[in-house]
Amino acid sequence: MMAKTTSALSFLLVITSSSSFTPTTHINSISSSSYYSHTTTTSLNAKKKIFIDGEAGTTGLQVRDRLAKRTDLEIISISNELRKDKDERKRLINEADCVILCKCFVCIMSKFMHSLYVLLTSYALFFYTKGLPDDASKEAATFVENDNTVVIDASTAYRVDDDWTYGFPELCTSQKKDLQTSKRISNPGCYPTGFIALVRPLVDAGIIPPEAPLTVNAISGYSGGGNALIDIFEGDEEHEPWGAYGYSMSHKHLPEMAKYTGLKIQPIFQPAVATFPQGMVVSVPLHYSLLNKGTTGKKVHDALTKHYEGSTFVKVMPLGESGVKEAGLLERGAFLRPDTLANTNNLELFVFYNDDEERMVLCARLDNLGKGASGAAVQNLNLSLGLEEGIGL
Secondary structure, X not given: OOHHHHHHHHHXXXXXXXXXXXXXXXXXXXXXXXXXXXXXXXXXXXXXXXXXXXXXXXXXXXXXXXXHOOOOEEEOOOOHHHOOOHHHHHHHHHHOOEEEEOOOHXXXXXXXXXXXXXXXXXXXXXXXXXXXXXXXXXXXXXXXXXXXXXXXXXXXXXXXXXXXXXXXXXXXXXXXXXXXXXXXXXOOOHHHHHHHHHXXXXXXXXXXXXXXXXXXXXXXXXXXXXXXXXHHHHOOOOOOOEEEOOOOOOOOOHHHHHHOOXXXXXXXXXXXXXXXXXXXXXXXXXXXXXXXXXXXXXXXHHHHHHHOOOOOOEEEOOOHHHHHHHOOOOXXXXXXXXXXXXXXXXXXXXXXXXXXXXXXXXXXXXXXXHHHHHHHHHHHHHHHOOOXXXXXX
């Protein structure tokens, strides 16, 4: 392995562990230059106007690509030469029925990031990537001067803010209704989406006590690190085949994970990135001693099934390893692939258990770029504008 590239990836993972492994988009067929060419309003026979503040970033491009295929929306775009003009951004934000905040310094600088990391001359950049995305969202939110514009923020700035509605419609029975009436929506993180989807229903059902000290292990495709990490994994140089990170034990997803599950103790979170572009498996191992007395694998499965009954995008899969095998959901009869749901907004939940040994592992499978990022943003946009939840997804 080439030493300089190892240093590059290691340095990048240090950054993402402190500023969160923010879901972004792998842009195989979408170039920022093609969207920069849209210097005027793009008419899509719209009924509602949408402005993506930061559409040149990877998440912004993915959201725009999903919306551009629709005939019920009008995307209003800022001209290339005015992208940094605050007055023009404010004008478009207030003209829009919905604005999606996708500002991300890492994405904007992605053309230069790979060489900067390799040369290890990015200490100043480290400072900005740690704080700028949230700061940019907070600034943009202050530009709204009307009571009509819906703001959906894709950063971590407002994810635990009580004045903002958390953008996971399946969280509880009232969440979808809250999103339909909210003007301020915080888009969830990709890892928290899987963790919360597994744990919240079980806390609500009294199966997992709020005081339970949980652990969550997760693996994501490298696209979650934006163009900088994509360049490393898809470049000509050698790189790590797999890398765990987040060893500071202070990952920015932790407050989100605790708040929306109802846990009183933040979990131990061990994320990792590997050599596939997109997809994710989030795993929560459980000893029955942590759970309410009398809990079985079937009771957990039944609680999850009841919670997500009728859900458009979240599905509880067959019970146990035998059920999953019989359904043909394990590769070679053994492996739970993380990239099966790539390019979808679906989320699959699994319960693997051994009642005799009193152990189980709960798993969530999703696309870190779909239900974990831009797909969730589009779902929230649909709900907040009174549209059918699954349009464009």
